[in-house]
Amino acid sequence: MKIKRTVLVAVGALCLATTAACATPTTAAEPDARAGTGYPVTITNCGKDYTFTKAPSRVVVMNGGSVAEVSALLELGLGDKIVANAQSYGDSEVPGRVDAIKKLPTGDIKLNDMMDIPREAMIGLAPDFVISTYDGGFRAEAGFATREDLAQIGANTYAPQSACGEVGTVSHKPTIEDSYAMLRDLGKIFGVGDKAEKIIATSKDRIAAVEKKVAGAPEQKAMLIIPGMAMGGEFSSVGGNGIWNDIMAKAGVVNTFAGATKDMFASLSKEQVAKADVEALIVVNYQSPDSDADAKALFKEFPQWDAAKNNRYVVLSDSIYLGPSNHVAVEDIAKAFHPDVF
Template identity: 30%
Template sequence: MNLIRLVLCVCAVFGTQLAQADATRYPLTIQSCNRDVTFNEAPKHAVSHDINMTHMMLALGLKPHMTGYSGISGWKAVTPQMKVILDGLPELASKYPSVETLLNANVDFFFAGWDYGMRVGGDLTPQTLTPLGINVYELTESCAFVMKRPPASMEDTYNDLRNLGKIFDVQDRANALIAHMQQEISEVQKTLPASKPRVFLYDSGEDRAMTSGRLGIPHALIEAAGGNDILSDIDASWTRINWETVVERNPEVIVIVDYSEVTAEQKQHFLETHPALQSVDAIRHKRFIVIPYVQATPGIDNVLAIQTLAKGFHPQ
């Protein structure tokens, strides 16, 4: 579902099904990973990092509160539809913004995540930005990099939408969006058979495979779509594994994340011709599913990912 249609659906749900939420009372304190963040008012110069977090903010109608975004065009993640939606909103950095870039743009709010624009010990962290007057809200799924967390679930994304709703005083939009996402996923799950194919997610890498363990959102998407994540026992988020592990666990379906300079077709060709993978069921039967980066990372397009994966896992 494209963003424009989604916003229309959300408006319909907001107008007919949900009771109005109480307005935000500032100062507001929100939990972000293992920190408390206090807002004295709704941010006026917000920046979102990466396409999935930018998508969330735009779906909540927060463009008037935004100074810009970062980390999208540098990874070749922009769709034609997204270009239209982003029109008039400047990209402050094609990959990673600097502290100076945020300060020069008078930014007062930075929505990013660990391994999604921020890294432990890096220049851009809540610890470096908060003293400069920039409040940071961390993507919930990414908190696994800085604290112990349960396996990823769609509740992580719902939590982010609820918190953004409170921070910007748009709780009604957030609640309506969450309700719509839950309804769409419920419709998919009503039709799922009991059988669950073994599934491996391939992001990138040749010497070793970049993939996701149970703390990354792909695990939640695979399970929600009626698949059996072969790495559900790996206590990690985005991580690398040896090809021997893939062979041993023998996935029946491989999900390829499409982004960056290496195309999905090139990734599939690499897998199909890798000498060590020729015994893998997914390779032998050519069972591949491609989803774009924005669907494989936490955000509103996770619904589309679950719909696509469910069809691919259970073509019957």
């Protein structure tokens, strides 16, 4: 049993829940009521203080394999502030999100080997605010403009607090609160803090409604896998410790492989996967031509899974990661794996 959102149903649900989701994504945000007197504002990011005397107007969004940052800006109605965006994913549970990202300017930048913006090109964009998906996006040794480089041309810099620290390290247990923290930071920086709080409140309400419904339902054991992102083996992109564990828990699901590694992804053998108790499957679409076929292929390979016997899976994309749409993933997972309570 697979849950698939139709555009009309998804748009209707989002419109009822929040006006932000139904606004044109690239429309300028309504300024916070305190914007005229709220500046300067100072935020602490990755251990340093950054002061903003006004809302940024020339924003550059680096790639880093994320869409959390650009999606958050669009959710806040700040698309017109972006002069160059390097983020894209190609799929989304949020109606209109993919097209909205495609319409953003790219700055006509020739990206480097990491598909990101190199130092000289970044400086040439003359930004006043640069967002990286992680603190390593400002490393000189990787060919990027450093925070110091950008400060010299008058640009403040930001990475989500959950992505601060050494490259490749996980400093804490990721949760949906990390997505809310990013929205709050950006709301404060751009003078739209009230709008950020409304988006967060709506998300919390929708998640709370799901948690109430699944509270008495038997917990499902699920495997999360990103078939198109194998990093060294067929089962090297199995979800280990990521924000998805919190998302799954709120939907009445537990990650079968949460204890298999301390890292974000578990690299497993076929034997480990075959022996696992998999009652449900979460397939994360990453540049896959047919995610349904990916699920069916796994069920054919592991027919002993309860998930295979019951054809129990759901396909997700950007909502399972850090970003403004985690409540959508909670809803879709819960509806797919606990349909009797909806």
